[in-house]
Amino acid sequence: MKTALTIAGSDCSGGAGIQADLKTMIANGVYGMSAITALTAQNTTGVQGIFEVTPEFLEQQIGSVFTDIRPDAVKIGMVSSTGLIKSIAKKLCEYQAENIVVDPVMVATSGAKLISDDAIDTLKESLFPLAAVLTPNIPEAEVLSGMEIKSADDMITAAKWISETYHCAVLCKGGHQLNDANDLLYRDGGYRWFNGKRIHNSNTHGTGCTLSSAIASNLAKGYDLDTAVERAKAYISGALGAMLDLGKGSGPMDHGFDFRGKGFAEERV
Numbered sequence: 312m313k314t315a316l317t318i319a320g321s322d323c324s325g326g327a328g329i330q331a332d333l334k335t336m337i338a339n340g341v342y343g344m345s346a347i348t349a350l351t352a353q354n355t356t357g358v359q360g361i362f363e364v365t366p367e368f369l370e371q372q373i374g375s376v377f378t379d380i381r382p383d384a385v386k387i388g389m390v391s392s393t394g395l396i397k398s399i400a401k402k403l404c405e406y407q408a409e410n411i412v413v414d415p416v417m418v419a420t421s422g423a424k425l426i427s428d429d430a431i432d433t434l435k436e437s438l439f440p441l442a443a444v445l446t447p448n449i450p451e452a453e454v455l456s457g458m459e460i461k462s463a464d465d466m467i468t469a470a471k472w473i474s475e476t477y478h479c480a481v482l483c484k485g486g487h488q489l490n491d492a493n494d495l496l497y498r499d500g501g502y503r504w505f506n507g508k509r510i511h512n513s514n515t516h517g518t519g520c521t522l523s524s525a526i527a528s529n530l531a532k533g534y535d536l537d538t539a540v541e542r543a544k545a546y547i548s549g550a551l552g553a554m555l556d557l558g559k560g561s562g563p564m565d566h567g568f569d570f571r572g573k574g575f576a577e578e579r580v
Contacts, residue, residue, distance in 0.1 A: 323350075329345045338569065348363065391425060414523035446523045452469045509546060516559055522543055552568070
C-alpha cells in the first residue's frame with residue numbers, strides 16, 4: 312500500500328487540517344500518517360484557540376514517520392511560525408522526501424492573514440523550493456505574486472510568476488467569486504485549465520486541505536501531476552456533491568461519500 316504524510320494543524324471538529332487529510336488519504340487509497348504542527352479549538356463557525364507544538368517535537372514526529380514507514384508523498388498545510396517551517400524543511404531535506412505538496416495557508420476565508428510576514432518569507436525560502444506543487448487560492452496567490460487577481464488572465468500571470476520564482480508547479484485554485492471551480496496548473500513554462508462543475512453547496516470547510524491531500528495521495532500512487540489533479544478534483548466534486556450538512560457555520564464535506572461499508576447504505580437512507 313502506498314503511503315502519505317500530512318504535516319499540518321489538527322481541527323478538533325474534523326472538517327479540515329489533519330483530520331480532513333487522513334480521511335482524504337484513506338478515501339483515495341493510501342495509508343495516511345500525520346505530524347501535527349498545532350492543536351486548534353475550532354468548529355464550523357471559526358477558530359477559538361491555537362496551541363503550537365515546539366519545533367523539536369515536530370522534528371521528532373517527522374523523524375518517527377520517515378525512519379519506520381517512509382511516505383511516498385508529503386502534504387504540508389498550515390504552519391504559522393518560522394521555527395516550525397525551518398524544522399519541516401530540515402527534516403524533509405534530511406530524508407530526501409519526494410512528491411511534496413505545499414498548501415500555503417496564509418489567508419482565512421474572511422480575508423484575515425493567518426501567518427506573519429517573517430513566516431511567509433521563511434516559507435518562500437525554505438519550503439517552496441522543495442515542493443512538487445503549490446496549491447494557493449486566489450488571496451494566497453495575490454500575497455505570493457504581489458499582484459491583484461481579477462481575471463483568468465491575471466491567474467495565469469500570477470501563477471507564471473510564482474512558478475518561475477520558486478521553481479515548482481503551481482495549482483492556482485479558482486473560487487473567491489473568480490473563475491469558480493476552475494483551477495489553473497502552471498509549470499515548465501506552460502499551463503492547463505482544469506474545469507470543474509459548480510456545486511451549490513455552502514458547506515466548504517476544509518476544501519483546500521482536502522484537495523492538496525488528494526493530490527498528494529495520487530502522486531503517492533504514481534500518477535503524474537496532471538492526472539493527480541484531475542483525480543483530486545473529481546474526489547472534491549463527489550465530497551461536495553454529497554451535500555453533507557453539519558454544524559452552524561460553513562460545514563464539512565462528506566469525505567467518505569464513496570465508502571460502502573457494511574450498513575452504510577442503510578444508515579444513509
